[in-house]
Amino acid sequence: MAFYMFDVDGVLTDENARPDHDAVKMIEKLAEDGHVISFVTGRSRGWLGDNLFPLFRSDLDWSSLYCVSEHGAIKGRGTDISSWNLDDHYVVSDHVKEKLYNVSQKDEYNGLIQWDQTKESMGTVEAIHGDPGDKDHLNKTRQALRDYADDVESIATNSGNKTVVSTYGVDVIHPDLSKKIGAKWILEEISKPEEVFVFGDSGGDMVMAVTARDHGLSNITFHWVGEGDEPHEENITTVSSSNPYSEGTKDLLKKHIGS
Structure with a gap:
């Protein structure tokens, strides 16, 4: 086995x-x-x-x-x-999630990233995917994710959380x-x-x-x-x-x- x-x-x-x-x-x-x-x-x-x-x-x-x-x-x-x-120990507060959400609504992220409403414990944005094979859009979403991670780093740190960048998204999660x-x-x-x-x-x-x-x-x-x-x-x-x-x-x- x-x-x-x-x-x-x-x-x-x-x-x-x-x-x-x-x-x-x-x-x-x-x-x-x-x-x-x-x-x-x-x-x-x-x-x-x-x-x-x-x-x-x-x-x-x-x-x-x-x-x-x-x-x-x-x-x-x-x-x-x-x-x-x-x-519940790992749930990021609604107050922090609201701050993260507000950052995700910046004009520069329009059409590239979006707030993930399905997450229960963390604050997450994910890439807005383009057509299959559209490398230009893919590269733009990846850059937007990196920029968003930089934008929210202080929010994550000041609230005692951490930022994790993944293939399609950025999570702000409990430090442990x-x-x-x-x-x-x-x-x-x-x-x-x-x-x-x-x-x-x-x-x-x-x-x-x-x-x-x-x-x-x-x-x-x-x-x-x-x-x-x-x-x-x-x-x-x-x-x-x-x-x-x-x-x-x-x-x-x-x-x-x-x-």
Whole structure:
């Protein structure tokens, strides 16, 4: 039995944040083969329920699926998002969220980023995606996200929070919140696996593999589908695809499903 931890954004989605149906089908095959599947993402549970889970086969039993959203503030099992638990300790105050929202409404961000109303614990903006293949718009949204992160840094710092820039968005979150929290919760719930496979597209995703190592597990592989240099950690094997986003994930998953 192997254990899989998947980031979602940039791993199971394309460059315009659209979930990849073929990548989902490959994960379904892993589940059919008896492996433990988990998602550890910064996305909200509402986004997962609206965009990812509808792609799942209804004839499969997903009750053992481990899900962590909003970097670890929300945890649960299965695809019934109403049964997942929000940890109030990690919720950013409404007062801070209002300040962050007001910054997101600046004219310079019009058409490039928007406030994410689905987030429960954090203040988030996400990119407004253009047409597939529109690299000019993609580059503009990425710059807007970086500019917004700079704009809100003082709000985050002065309120005791931190800013996290991801593939498609910027989150202002509790200073102690990271995917380590979600990975630790899952590892404490499952039986000791023979192998651990982590899929990520940012350096911050490596923390899931490191958490597995610190949990006493071995035979850990981090699968990198991000842009730029792949991250490395002691006693963790890193493999990468030449393709980013879900195309890279599918490349790397082929050997896992025997095709």
